[in-house]
Amino acid sequence: MNIYVCVGSSCHLRGSGKIVELIKAALKENGLEEKVNLAGAFCLGKCTEGVSIKVDDEVICGVCPDNFDEVFKKYVLDRI
Numbered sequence: 001m002n003i004y005v006c007v008g009s010s011c012h013l014r015g016s017g018k019i020v021e022l023i024k025a026a027l028k029e030n031g032l033e034e035k036v037n038l039a040g041a042f043c044l045g046k047c048t049e050g051v052s053i054k055v056d057d058e059v060i061c062g063v064c065p066d067n068f069d070e071v072f073k074k075y076v077l078d079r080i
Contacts, residue, residue, distance in 0.1 A: 001035060001036045001037070001055065001056060001076065001080060002036070002054075002055070002056055003023060003036055003038050003039070003053060003054070003055050003076070004038075004040065004041035004044070004053065004054040005019055005020050005023065005038070005040055005041065005051070005052075006040075006041050006042070006043060006044045006046075006051065006054075007020075007040040007041065007042065008041075008042045008044075008047070010043075010047040010048075011044075011050075011052060014050055014064075015051055015064065015065070016051045018065060019051050019053065019063055019065075019068065020038070020040075022065065022068045022072075023038055023053075024038065026072050032076070032080065036076065041054060044059050045059070046059060046061045049061035049062050050062035050063065050064060051063045051064060053071075053075075055076065
């Protein structure tokens, strides 16, 4: 599985760095560090919709600390 976090200027200003930290911690907590590749991406094309991540070929918009656990479960844990 590949996860890309947008680190373009809009997402950066909206907290993509914090999302990267949360993903790293969740991958470690769930023992998925060897099964998931995490990388940065420049602009996933959804600049007005909050921090965007891409899990394999699906773009998820509006990721924030408040909904992170739900997003991680739905798009990562439930698919591995």
